[in-house]
Amino acid sequence: MGHYTTVMGSLESFERGHLSIIDDDPKHYCYSNVFEVASKSRPYDKVAVAKNLDYVIEAIRAEGTSDWFAASHDEFVVVMDGEVTVSFVEPGDSVIARSKDGTQRLPRPPNGKKMGRIHLKRGHQALLPKGAAYQFSAARPSVMIQQTILGDLTQQKWAEICTH
Template sequence: MDEQTVFASIDNYTKGGVEITGKDEPWRYLFSNMFEVTSNSQPWERIVVAKNLEFTIEATRAEGESPWYTCAHDETALLMQGAMEVHFIKPGDTSALPPEDKEGAVRLSGEPQGAKMGHIVASRGHLTLLPAGAAYQFRADGLAMILIQSVLGDESIEKWAEICQH
């Protein structure tokens, strides 16, 4: 029998949920669906869907070209829907980089000067390293959705009451 693996997308997802069977409350599970979250987001907003102290997983609706970002620490990008390219530049002017202890992604004012490091062509299920100290830009021709493993920072948006079951 051929198996069918069920993936989801912004246009095609079915949400589960929390049922209380004892002394508990649904909100404590911070339950959301990443595709529902990004269906209600603006492109490139980074909505925090999971948080563990300072660490985050942020859901991003990807359409067109993103701003350029950089980060003092590694991040990763898991493409959950669509296709994208990720372009990397090693900034030549290190004074433009965030300090080493800065957490989370930093949006740059434009494409930075520096050496081109290369690019990655990704499709659904591909996990890309966004290495510390590199500048990067996402490019998606169609609608795509990215989960970013990062740290709470200036670009992180928390709106738990809007996205979670309660």
């Protein structure tokens, strides 16, 4: 039986594939790479790398401690490189706009009850439950993708990140 090595990417070591156009517009494929996007991002910038009408996948460089965030719907993160801790607190006096989609930045740290923490490594996926305030921290630069809805914090820079 052969020996297999599973290849994963990282901020320090990634190699993009290749888009070859035969008869189409390369823009239609929105071809990018989350490690490359994160390598050029500021910590906790939420850069859309995929968009399906109102829904997005954002590439996030996790480094240091983030602001506090929340959403009126479930969100999810998958760590693609490094290690990230997520702290969860009830929002308390911080109001989460129910009518607003996407990640919301809380104007001040939440003062509700502490809910707990999750320590994530590469390949781990966490639920960011609807209505809970959460904060990321990473001791060294790490990369996450976040499944959410297009929101005020989503950055769209397709011309910068995509092959065209």
